[in-house]
Structure formats: structure tokens, C-alpha cells
Amino acid sequence: MAGVSKATISKYEAACHPPKLIHAAAIARALNVGFSYLIGFTDNRYVQETNILTDLFLSLSDDGKTELLNYARYLETKNAKE
Numbered sequence: 128m129a130g131v132s133k134a135t136i137s138k139y140e141a142a143c144h145p146p147k148l149i150h151a152a153a154i155a156r157a158l159n160v161g162f163s164y165l166i167g168f169t170d171n172r173y174v175q176e177t178n179i180l181t182d183l184f185l186s187l188s189d190d191g192k193t194e195l196l197n198y199a200r201y202l203e204t205k206n207a208k209e
Contacts, residue, residue: 131150139146146154155165164172171177184195 130153131146135146135150136154138144145151151165152162155162158165159175160172161169161175163169184192187195
């Protein structure tokens with residue numbers, strides 16, 4: 128995965144030695160998580176998705192922004208009921 132051998136990944140998991148920065152970034156991309164999440168600085172594993180949503184929101188017209196916010200609130204209410 129991410130150009131790193133299974134043995135090397137095992138050493139990272141066992142905390143035998145930390146990954147090189149370039150490997151940690153590649154692993155984060157391969158796992159589709161933010162680098163900060165991978166190294167334990169945040170509990171938000173969806174940093175990349177948050178950035179995508181922010182960019183999408185900012186690209187919308189005012190009416191589109193209102194519609195997206197209303198839909199997000201709908202989903203929040205729906206999930207709270209489940």
C-alpha cells in the first residue's frame with residue numbers, strides 16, 4: 128500500500144519506528160484520511176471530504192447555498208431520529 132511494504136507497515140503499527148513523512152502522507156492518501164487524523168492530532172477522519180464540501184459550498188450561488196444547508200439540516204434531523 129502506498130509504496131510501502133507490509134513489513135514496514137507492521138513496524139509502524141507496532142510503534143517500532145515512526146514512518147517517514149513522505150510515507151505517512153502516502154498512507155493517509157491511500158486510506159482516504161487526513162494526515163492529522165493518521166498521526167493522531169484529530170479525531171476527524173473526514174478532513175478531505177470536509178474540504179471538498181467547503182469548496183463545493185463556496186462555488187454555489189446564494190440560492191444553492193441555502194438549498195444545500197436546508198438539505199444538510201434535513202439529513203441531520205433524519206439521522207437523529209434513527
